[in-house]
Amino acid sequence: MTMNLSLTDIQQTFRDCGLKSTPQRTAIYQALVHSTAHPTAENLFTQVSPAYPMLSLNTVYYTLGVLRKAGLVQEVNVGHDRARFDANLSPHHHVICLGCHAILDVMDPRLNRLSSPLGIPKDFEITSHQVAFRGYCGTCRRSRSSMTTSPSGKRPAIQ
Amino acid sequence: MTMNLSLTDIQQTFRDCGLKSTPQRTAIYQALVHSTAHPTAENLFTQVSPAYPMLSLNTVYYTLGVLRKAGLVQEVNVGHDRARFDANLSPHHHVICLGCHAILDVMDPRLNRLSSPLGIPKDFEITSHQVAFRGYCGTCRRSRSSMTTSPSGKRPAIQ
DNA sequence: TTGCTACATAGGAATCATTCCTAAACAGGA
DNA sequence: TCCTGTTTAGGAATGATTCCTATGTAGCAA
Structure with missing residues (x-):
């Protein structure tokens, strides 16, 4: 989310927090740091899985818990x-699209x-x-205005 | 939450929204309107149950869904x-206690x-x-400062 | 380098809020 | 009063998250 952290940077970060540095943990944190989409545990699992086919969703949850407690x-x-x-640690705010549930960071000081x-x-x-x-992103606004008479309320379309 | 709505007021509100007025629905909405604690579905169920022993938690969820769609x-x-x-419909904000998860309304215009x-x-x-x-209410601040060395993180104590 | 130990991982099972399904009850209009 | 569509209640299903546990491994110390 913030800047581009190299692998060694991440390992240093873990060491500073007293966390063991494992391949899975590193991969999960790296994926999160480099994402702007505010992913779910499952998103991260899907993203990291190909490189670690034995990875368990469980581990993703455990890792996120550890990183949260460490304040990362x-x-x-x-x-x-x-x-x-x-993983954006600087104070910031969010804009949430009620249509597709996208979350954008707002850094307005x-x-x-x-x-x-x-x-x-x-x-x-x-x-x-x-x-x-809260509101509607451009894409969702356009698709909403085109469905003239649909009374539906929710249509999930994560990210 | 807002003002004191009488039973007939509530029935009128339902009629205005095109909602049928049933005893369960009325009781659930009334409990919510008169609460400042931002209750959960289960809180409402517990509160209304004594008067309606046959009430189903299901009905509480269904009712809350209906009321939400109606904008109430x-x-x-x-x-x-x-x-x-x-059920506070006027624009307002929240203060959330990280200790006991209490939620207070903030009406600061x-x-x-x-x-x-x-x-x-x-x-x-x-x-x-x-x-x-976010922060800590008086009660939670006091109990936190008294537990000198506890490294624990979470202790839920809803409301 | 080798061992030890505490923390990590993975997999399965458990939990628990919420939703889905369905038959019976009922509110509100004709 | 009758009819119809909504509401209710109960049970089952869903799905995210957590718990449990045996095995694996990072990091430290000898």
Whole structure:
């Protein structure tokens, strides 16, 4: 997501976090770092599988859990379908397409300095905030305007 | 959540939306309207069950789906645990406690007028946005500071 | 280099929220 | 009052995620 991390960079990152560096773990993290699509665990599994045919989806979940605890990865919420992951650690926000569920990063720095909200208990300590913009991407807008009378509501088409 | 809706108000609301008014549906919606806790489907089931012992959790899900499609209810995302629901229709934002997963409404009107974000495709049409503040409520802060050496991460304690 | 040990992996089974299916009940209009 | 389409309830199905466990292996120390 962020910059291009080489293999040795990733291994260094793991070492800094006290994580063992295994081929599977490296491949999964590398795939996530180089993606802008906020992939699901299964997306990552599909992407990494060809190189590691024995890879288990289980391992992907375990690895994502480890990386999350190490602070290298965050989970992104888009409805209550499957979890999606992001290795972009700099503070940022998201734009979510209600049609195809695509997630785009928004790096607009103005959004990072919202004043703390009015009307919450004084002893509530805010540690972070994130803005989620929702709407329709160009592709989904065009396909929506062309289906004149369809009353349907949902048509999933991940990414 | 919003104001105190009487039973007849609710029946009128249903009629306006073209929804049949059944005792179960009324009870579920009433429970949600009068709650500030953003309950789950199961919370609502538990709350309404005593008055309707035959009530099915299924019906709660079905009803919430119907109300959502009618625009009377919205789903709130807090991680990928269970879905939580909100009958507060005015634009508002949320403060989420990372300790006990409580959700508070934030009605701060300044947050409703964020300028549209920089750096997204021109043909992306934003229809809404919502700010999620995360942190720790007073209770969770106090219990966290008292557990001096516990390295644990998660301790769920819904609402 | 070799061994040890704790952490990783893979596979299968379990969990659990949510959805699907279906027959019976019922709200609301004719 | 009757009819029809919606709603309800119950059970079964789905599907993402987690749990369990035996085997494998990275990284450290001798």
